[in-house]
Amino acid sequence: MSYETASRPITTKDYLIPYAFTGSSREEETDISEVSNRLFFETMSQGLLKKLFSYRSFLPAFEIDLSSVRPCFEPMTRSSLIEESYEEVLPWETLEYNVIVQMAPRKRYTIELEVKSIKKVEPIIVEPEWI
Amino acid sequence: MEKYPWYEIVDSEESLLQGDFINSCPLVIPPAAIDSAKVSADVVEYDVVIMSQSCDLEQRKIALVLVCPVWPLSKFEEKNSFFESGRGKEALRQGNVLGYHLLNKCGTNGFKTGYLVVDFRSVYSVPFDFFLNLATKKGRRLRLLPPYREHLSQAFARFFMRVGLPVDIPSFS
Numbered sequence: 270m271s272y273e274t275a276s277r278p279i280t281t282k283d284y285l286i287p288y289a290f291t292g293s294s295r296e297e298e299t300d301i302s303e304v305s306n307r308l309f310f311e312t313m314s315q316g317l318l319k320k321l322f323s324y325r326s327f328l329p330a331f332e333i334d335l336s337s338v339r340p341c342f343e344p345m346t347r348s349s350l351i352e353e354s355y356e357e358v359l360p361w362e363t364l365e366y367n368v369i370v371q372m373a374p375r376k377r378y379t380i381e382l383e384v385k386s387i388k389k390v391e392p393i394i395v396e397p398e399w400i
Numbered sequence: 401m402e403k404y405p406w407y408e409i410v411d412s413e414e415s416l417l418q419g420d421f422i423n424s425c426p427l428v429i430p431p432a433a434i435d436s437a438k439v440s441a442d443v444v445e446y447d448v449v450i451m452s453q454s455c456d457l458e459q460r461k462i463a464l465v466l467v468c469p470v471w472p473l474s475k476f477e478e479k480n481s482f483f484e485s486g487r488g489k490e491a492l493r494q495g496n497v498l499g500y501h502l503l504n505k506c507g508t509n510g511f512k513t514g515y516l517v518v519d520f521r522s523v524y525s526v527p528f529d530f531f532l533n534l535a536t537k538k539g540r541r542l543r544l545l546p547p548y549r550e551h552l553s554q555a556f557a558r559f560f561m562r563v564g565l566p567v568d569i570p571s572f573s
Contacts, residue, residue: 366488366497370480372471372519374444375424382441384434395461 406504409511410543412536416465417454418553419544422535423447425467427524447471449518449544451556457528464525468556473502473515492517498562501555503544511542518552520559 410420429442448467456462473483473492482488492502503516526534535541544552 364491364496366482366491367499368480368482368488368497369499369521370476370483370519372469372475372479374446374469376443376445378443379440380428380443382428382439384437384439387434393463 404547405545406548407506407508407511408543408545409508409540412539412541416450416457416532416535417543417549418450418452418457419454419549420450420535421447421470421542421544422450422467422531422538425526425531425534427526446522446524448524449552451523451553453553460528463528465528465531467524467526467531469519469522469524470503471517471519472513473517476500476517495555495558499559501552503548503552506542508542510540513542518556520556 424445425448426443426445429444431439431441446467446469449470450457451466451468452462457465473489476483480488483492488497491497492500495501499519499521501518501520503518505515506513
């Protein structure tokens with residue numbers, strides 16, 4: 270299933286971004302999701318993202334270094350993952366083809382038939398089982 | 401793959417069901433006119449698959465069995481370059497080629513086939529008793545299993561019920 274993507278930049282002029290960075294009492298325990306959320310909404314509000322993409326595909330766009338005391342969240346230079354998140358529908362994939370192939374039968378021969386009778390048949394009525 | 405097999409082999413005595421394959425089924429093509437007591441008629445033989453509904457067959461509610469010819473995909477490739485291309489085969493696989501339906505390979509010994517194509521444009525009806533007798537004589541036969549059988553039936557229904565509009569809404573592009 271493909272979803273419609275926004276072609277215009279999303280602005281937040283009259284709409285408060287429903288995210289508030291809560292922070293943490295201890296920097297080393299800063300929640301990764303909070304930081305990534307902050308980055309996401311800040312990037313959106315700055316109009317840096319020209320196209321809407323799914324939130325799930327956003328996370329891999331950042332290098333997350335958990336080894337340090339102060340987690341590092343830096344935008345990665347490559348953007349291929351974001352591009353790949355679009356479900357591209359090629360026009361030819363949606364087309365119906367009307368191709369007709371004339372196939373000869375496996376075997377063909379002629380027989381002589383004797384016509385025994387010609388009559389107009391009566392209808393064969395099949396009664397439904399629920400009657 | 402093994403959990404949802406496409407085919408099984410059934411004995412000749414088993415009831416006819418939708419999705420049963422019969423090879424070299426003779427079909428009589430009547431002459432253009434029957435104007436004498438003796439006429440010549442062509443007989444053509446096709447490998448066919450039963451399209452009639454299984455319940456109608458089991459309960460003998462029909463006098464004629466509906467069948468469609470089946471071809472190896474390789475024959476289609478020989479006949480038409482469209483099916484040689486990956487694009488053509490993919491369109492066929494996705495059900496986007498009108499009137500044709502692709503079935504999987506069968507790897508069972510004695511019944512090995514490549515991909516098969518069912519031709520919905522050539523529909524024949526065969527008298528039930530004749531077909532039953534033929535199926536019994538032919539011996540064990542290949543049977544398409546659910547849900548692939550229902551998928552075939554649905555594809556046939558989609559082909560049959562399509563409607564072409566005399567005046568279509570113009571394209572938005």
